[in-house]
Amino acid sequence: MDNHLTAATRGRARARELGVVVGALPTGPLNAITDVEGVLVGHTTLDDGADLHTGVTAIVPRQLTAERRALPAAVYAGNGYGKLVGSTQIDELGVLESPVVLTATLSAFRAADALLTYLMDRSPEGISFNPVVGETNDGFLSDIRRRPITERHVLDALEGASGGLPAEGCVGAGTGTTALGYKAGIGTSSRRPMIEGAAGGEGGAVTVGALVQANFGGVLTVGGVPMPVEELVPGAAGEEPVGNSCMIVVATDAPLDARQLARLARRAIFAMGRVGASYSNGSGDYAIAFSTASPELPRLPDAGLNPLFAAVMDAVEEALLNSLFTATTTTGVRGRTRHAVPYDRLPRTGAGQQAG
Template sequence: MKQLSRRARDLGIVVGSLPTGRHNAITDVAGVLVGHTTIDDGADLHTGVTAVVPSQLGPGRWNLPAAVYSGNGHGKLVGSTQVDELGVLESPVVLTATLSVFRVADALLGYLMDRRPDGLSFNPLVGETNDGHLSAIRRRPITREHVLAAITQASGEPPTEGCVGAGTGTTALGFKAGIGTSSRTVRLADRAVTVGALVQSNFGGVLTALGVPLPADELIPDAGHVEPAGNSCMIVVATDAPLDSRQLGRLARRAVFSMGRVGASFSNASGDYGIAFSTAPPDQLPIPDGEINPVFAAVMDAVEEGLLNSLFTAVTTTGVGGRTSHAVPHAEVIRRLSAAGRLAARPSVAEPGT
């Protein structure tokens, strides 16, 4: 029997003690939408586009407070220097494959120009990870239509995770990975706020869940694990907490720090980036730094769980050159975490082939 796609919590893996939002997704932040376009021909192409679209961007408000943190700059994050300089986000955050990032940026620029016919300067923000292990990346199949579809069809429903959109051809920690998301809610002195994260996982290391190492060569001993070159991770954090760009930079840093919790190796070729933005109304004052710790905790937990979701929801994929990236075997994960006493509840998971 083929292993079903399941989220971390479906397997009894609960990260931290903070409550999640309604869908445990970045779309729990009101007004934040997610859309995917997937290209999967069952053979050489496994790639796509994922768009995080803040609906607050529009007439009367053409930017949001934002920040970017480069954990390791071996990557192509188009538009990041202006976000660093001005502290604002002017576009949806769009993710794709490394060699398609420039075509996606051009398509996103066209989208922004159509929305503001009188504009003379725009800053599209587009990130990437390298899916060349499973997809014929040099073919650069992403078109303007793919980008516009991801943006215009974005919704506030729970985003699809795993092998979808920009995560269709990615791998991480020795296993098939993809897109993952999670959220947390926290109570501050005078308000409740939501923090959501969406990740595109494609990085090396040893998978670790709740402190328990789950090495690929032990969980799938006959798979012939080879870590692909050009690993990276893109992390998008959205919140309705009133924060300025400096504070959002602190959130973006912690988003990248969270990769260490799941066993990231932070290698030379891993372009690891955190992008954080706030949707709070512009008339709200930023919360004091002395009250920000619960928001930090929410970011760390949401990103960690989003990263785990990006792996546990992915399915085994064979791509270009006959290379196969195997899904994390859920039953073995449950056995090991149960033995370590880490599971919140023991779910029932059928073994593949039974």
């Protein structure tokens, strides 16, 4: 596993390191979903350097315990062309009862069975569980029909999940994904907006974190500037990927109910448009949002949600850019190649901001 393989280790950089700054809100210390206290991330990467480029990414809220079996949550389907296991129960009950696992489309069902093993081991008396598994189709670069994900791969990602800055780019469930014509992968970001009525009614900063598995079509747009791959990478235009999708996971420590979290999840999908998403017919675009806040805290009023909406939009946009900027050029099955974003053509939107 490579939970904390940094972009610098791979010779690639995050958006802010490249002078691309999204919005004015401060980030958390790591600028990652793990800035939300108790939210852990784990990866298992399968890459044989030839036909296999895939893996598993697990988002594990430590607040889910034997004493607290569920967290407020919501799902929003921007376009339902996908296999999001467990989503209807989240819709019905407004709660998340398991970690969120991400993987490749044809491995989603094996991953769900493995996640069920994980949940049963932690609740020996339980008789009903709702494992949540999202997916995107990495079949352009990886031999997806091999369905190589095993129970051990999923358990390794879950059991190895930790805090700190998660690895991004070609890692875990993003190992073989592509977006906007370029090689993409896993990306993450966070924001710390000030909210009236937070911190038990006194007001203060809350944290919103996002993690994305980017694998969708369109024209990459950075700070409003289009970066079409066919113009910037000679010879890169060609066969389009099979299947286009995006999985977005949003975590926050703000005290919100399921209805309010659904409003955040919708904004997460809207943020894809900022980076040039086409929202095509075959794109399964989903966002899952959950809150880790203590159930003892009073729920925030709807009138106070605007800073959270801005935080979600900015965090998701930057996470998507990070998923692209940290990814490396990859050649996969049948010799297909997706190129990394060329740094020398990026517009600089700012000199960078300090973490909050």
